[in-house]
Amino acid sequence: MxxxxxxxxxxxxxxxxxRRNFKREALERLCGTKDEATQLxxxxxxxxxxxxxxxxxxxxxxxxxxxxxxxxxxxxxxRQAHSGAADYHLRHFKAKEIVGGHAKLGESFAELRYHLxxxxxxxxxxxxxxxxxxxxKREIKSVTPVPTxxxxxxxxxxxxxxxxxxxxxxxxxxxxxxxLQARAKPGDIQQAVIxxxxxxxxGAPEASWYxxxxxxxxxEGHDSAVRVVRRALRALPDPxxxxxxxxxxxxxxxxxxxxKEAVALLRDGIMLIPPDKSRVSLYQACAxxxxxxxxxxxxxxxxxxxxxxxxxxxxxxxxxxFAQTCSPKKVxxxxxxxx
Numbered sequence: 074m075x076x077x078x079x080x081x082x083x084x085x086x087x088x089x090x091x092r093r094n095f096k097r098e099a100l101e102r103l104c105g106t107k108d109e110a111t112q113l114x115x116x117x118x119x120x121x122x123x124x125x126x127x128x129x130x131x132x133x134x135x136x137x138x139x140x141x142x143x144x145x146x147x148x149x150x151x152r153q154a155h156s157g158a159a160d161y162h163l164r165h166f167k168a169k170e171i172v173g174g175h176a177k178l179g180e181s182f183a184e185l186r187y188h189l190x191x192x193x194x195x196x197x198x199x200x201x202x203x204x205x206x207x208x209x210k211r212e213i214k215s216v217t218p219v220p221t222x223x224x225x226x227x228x229x230x231x232x233x234x235x236x237x238x239x240x241x242x243x244x245x246x247x248x249x250x251x252x253l254q255a256r257a258k259p260g261d262i263q264q265a266v267i268x269x270x271x272x273x274x275x276g277a278p279e280a281s282w283y284x285x286x287x288x289x290x291x292x293e294g295h296d297s298a299v300r301v302v303r304r305a306l307r308a309l310p311d312p313x314x315x316x317x318x319x320x321x322x323x324x325x326x327x328x329x330x331x332x333k334e335a336v337a338l339l340r341d342g343i344m345l346i347p348p349d350k351s352r353v354s355l356y357q358a359c360a361x362x363x364x365x366x367x368x369x370x371x372x373x374x375x376x377x378x379x380x381x382x383x384x385x386x387x388x389x390x391x392x393x394x395f396a397q398t399c400s401p402k403k404v405x406x407x408x409x410x411x412x
Contacts, residue, residue, distance in 0.1 A: 074120075074122065074136065074139065074140075076120075077116070077120075081113065081116060081117075083150070084103055084104070084113060085117065085122065085132075085136070085140055086140040086141075086143050086144040086150070086154065087103060087144070087150070087153070087154035087157060088100075088103065088123075088132060088140070089132055089136075089137045089138075089140035089141045089144060089154075090141070090144070090151075090154045090155050090158045090188065090191070091131075091132070091158055091161075091184075092184065092187070093131075093180070093184060094129040094130060094131045095129070095130050095131070095161065096128065096129065096130065097110065097114070097128075097130070098161060098164070099130070099158070099161045100113055100114055100130070102157060102160060102161055103157060114130070121133065122136045123136075151191075152191070152192050152193055153192075155188045155189075155191035155192035156188070156192035156194065158184070158188040158192075159185055159188035159189045159192055159194060162181045162182075162184050162185035162188065163185060163201070165177075165178060165181045165182075165185075166181075166182070166185065166201050166204060166205060171204065171205065171208040178205070178208075178232070179228065179231055179232025179233075179235060179236070180231075180232075182201075182202075182205055182232075182235060182236065183231075183235045185198075185201065186198055186202075186235070189201075202236065205236060206236060206242050206245070209232075209233075209236065209242075209245055210242060210244060210245065213244070213245060213248050214244070215244055215247060215248070215278070215280060217248060219248075219251050219252050219255045220252070223256075226252060226255065226256055227256070229252050230249065230252050230253060230256065233245055233246075233248065233249040233252070234249065234264075237249060237268065243271065243272045243274075243277065243281070244272070246268040246269070246271045246272040247268070247269065247272035247280070247281050247284065249265075249268045250265040250266075250268040250269040250272060250284055250285075250288065251265075251284065253265035253268070254284075254287075254288060262288060262291060262292050263292060265288050266285070266288045266289060266292050266293075269281070269284050269285040269288050270285060272284075272285070273285045273301075273305070274308070275308055276310075277308070278314075279305070279309060279314045279315060279317065279318060282301065282302075282304075282305035282308070282309070282318060283305075283317050283318055283321060285301050285305075286298045286301040286302050286305065286318065286321055286322070286325075287321065289301050290321075290325055295325040295326065295328055295329035296329070298321065298322070298325040299322050299325050299326055299329075302318050302319075302321060302322035302325070303322070305318050306318060306319075312345045312346065313345075313346055313347050313350045314350065315342065315345070315346065316342060316346050316350060316351035316352065316354055316355055317351070319338060319339060319341070319342030319346070319355055320339070320342075320354055320355060320358050322335075322338050323335040323336075323338050323339045323358055323359075323362070324358075326338065327362055332362055332365070332366055335362055336359055336362050336363065339355050339358055339359040339362070340359065342355045343355050343356060343359065348382060353379060356375060356376065356378075356379035357379075359375055360372040360373075360375045360376050360379075363375065
């Protein structure tokens with residue numbers, strides 16, 4: 074490093090702000106022309122100051138630390154170096170149409186945010202953040218499946234975590250909560266609860282409330298899940314879609330030993346949910362609970378009422394005889410409803 078010309082030394086210092094590998098474009102932005110960038114790369118590579126592998130460039134770690142120590146002594150040049158690095162990453166987000174893989178764009182956004190803040194250009198971050206959020210909203214919907222590949226799942230979580238740190242996109246927060254729930258590393262469920270809380274609220278769809286209640290059940294217990302269910306039932310403008318919430322709340326109450334409350338909740342749902350909107354699942358769940366309590370007559374009456382009021386209900390008379398003859402110990406626990 075001591076044998077470099079001062080101009081090359083300062084360019085080396087400015088490259089040191091890059092925390093990750095960078096492409097040739099970073100050198101070209103620093104130098105101004107392709108020829109000058111080629112010359113700089115040749116000088117740094119032949120002196121083992123810069124590593125070049127498969128098109129990616131990175132400073133030797135020791136060289137980078139030494140360069141950063143020099144750069145921090147000159148605040149103006151420090152900000153200028155970060156500003157140049159920010160412009161390098163901005164190329165992905167200033168294009169007319171954002172294109173690229175989620176992982177690559179997420180990594181670039183994380184680096185862009187870091188460099189803009191260090192350069193004192195934090196005001197630009199909000200605009201870029203909104204643009205990137207809009208892009209991901211088009212790419213990731215509420216029904217988008219959670220990645221099954223572990224590396225892809227980790228990348229998806231990393232991208233959304235960085236983006237949503239200061240943003241409030243509920244749909245993306247819901248997807249992030251689902252991803253964290255699926256990964257389930259230590260601390261993931263607690264983070265999932267935070268994002269699911271932000272995704273729920275007035276106007277939120279039933280699925281967001283269900284996810285929050287499910288996460289609360291696992292993280293905080295039955296009572297928290299039931300409280301979320303009751304909040305959701307008050308907040309949902311259309312009660313016809315709430316059958317899964319009624320069933321989840323009843324399951325939580327039953328598991329907590331509050332069978333009477335569970336039956337009452339299911340009966341409320343039966344009164345409000347139309348026959349063609351999964352009401353049959355509430356009849357079945359309620360009959361199961363009554364049978365477990367030894368109230369087989371009530372279970373049979375409920376199933377008969379379901380047969381009369383719900384044409385799509387396909388329970389056979391064998392199901393009624395099962396409710397009449399089984400004891401509470403023989404009834405299998407109701408399977409948890411899954412969206």
